[in-house]
Amino acid sequence: MKGRTLRGSISFLSAGLALLLSGCSNLDILNPKGSVGLAERDLIATSVWAMLIVVVPVIALTLLFAWRYRASNKSAEYRPKWVHSTGIEIAVWTIPTLIILFLAVLTWKSTHELDPYRPLESQVKPINVEVVALDWKWLFIYPDLGIASVNQLAIPVGTPVNFLITSDTVMNSFFIPQLGGQIYAMAGMQTRLHLIADEAGDYAGTSANFSGKGFSDMKFRTLAKSPEEFNAWVAKVRASSDTLSMDRYHAVSEPSEKDPVRYFSTVDPKLFHNIIARYNNGNVMDNMKDANCGPKG
The missing domain is CATH 1.10.287.90 (Helix Hairpins)
Incomplete structure (x- = not known):
């Protein structure tokens, strides 16, 4: 009682x-x-x-x-x-x-x-998403699926999501208010966040850290879908004629504002690693402890 x-x-x-x-x-x-x-x-x-x-x-x-x-x-x-x-x-x-x-x-x-580095306990296999903050848009890479999207994140309902987050520009903060707390995206570093959506819906995502003139429009949508709907979304992305190689990435990462949603049917498997390593002489800093910014959770 x-x-x-x-x-x-x-x-x-x-x-x-x-x-x-x-x-x-x-x-x-x-x-x-x-x-x-x-x-x-x-x-x-x-x-x-x-x-x-x-x-x-x-x-x-x-x-x-x-x-x-x-x-x-x-x-x-x-x-x-x-x-x-x-x-x-x-x-x-x-x-x-x-x-x-x-x-x-x-x-x-x-x-x-509520440690953001702490994996969520679940009987459902988690999905991995690599997040890159750009000027002024968000790039989402699905390494296990070999696809990517700009300014749209899709996740299955009831499935833990393991985020690896970095920035290829100034510091940003990755934030989906209805799913959980924010965490910084920093160039040359890899931070982590674990979230889950318990209900299907279309949730707002944003940068919670000022990052220049295009900051106010640095938003994305998080689509929490049933497993069947998520598979249909994956098929839709794979049907795109656009691919994301390292050369193509350089064009995508150019500063731009109010970017529309874009899909990439294939992705260079080392893209996320290369984005981080370019700031560290080829090394990947896995978390904030490596940068003397606090302990790893």
């Missing part, structure tokens, strides 16, 4: 936040369609509830004190020599300490559970 009450409170708070933030462009984060996104939304709601335990009483007491000790209230007790209250001291130290401890445990637990 207690667990259901907590989940109900979290859902209620999320709905309230959605209403209050109805004018915000990233409202999708409060309407998750995957287990990772759902866990992140619940974490946000839980953190807000914890902080409101301090914020709401402080606001209420501020208004109460202003009313209680207003100049016109002659009945308020005047104690100019009052200097100490054991009860107040206990309250102002104990309550914040307990909240900090709660948030510390929550942070430790959620940091490990």
Whole structure:
């Protein structure tokens, strides 16, 4: 019963936040369609509830004190020599300490559970997607299928997706709000992200890191499809007459804005590796630990 009450409170708070933030462009984060996104939304709601335990009483007491000790209230007790209250001291130290401890445990637990490098547990074989951030578009390579697309990502519903992410330009941030958290795409480096879509749909994807004049249109669509529909999409891509060799890639990677969706029926199998290696004298930096930017998850 207690667990259901907590989940109900979290859902209620999320709905309230959605209403209050109805004018915000990233409202999708409060309407998750995957287990990772759902866990992140619940974490946000839980953190807000914890902080409101301090914020709401402080606001209420501020208004109460202003009313209680207003100049016109002659009945308020005047104690100019009052200097100490054991009860107040206990309250102002104990309550914040307990909240900090709660948030510390929550942070430790959620940091490990929601580590973007941590593979998702599933009986379904994951699909691998290599992501390259360009100026100002996204290139998605399916190494196991030998196909690629620009500004459109298709994934099967209920299937974990293992993303390998890099950039062939300035730093970007790969973000699908309804499926889960963002992670940086950096030239010469390979970061990782694991997501899953639990419901079929057409979800927005974007860069969450400013990257120049074409940044505002650096968007893509994520198509979460049934296995049959996904296979049909793969067949559609393979029917394309366009291919993505290293020479063709140089033309595709040229800066451009508002790029339409494009399909490539074949891809150089070493393309993703070569994009990273060109910045590292032929070596591939596998994660942020290699660049002294933090530990590997």
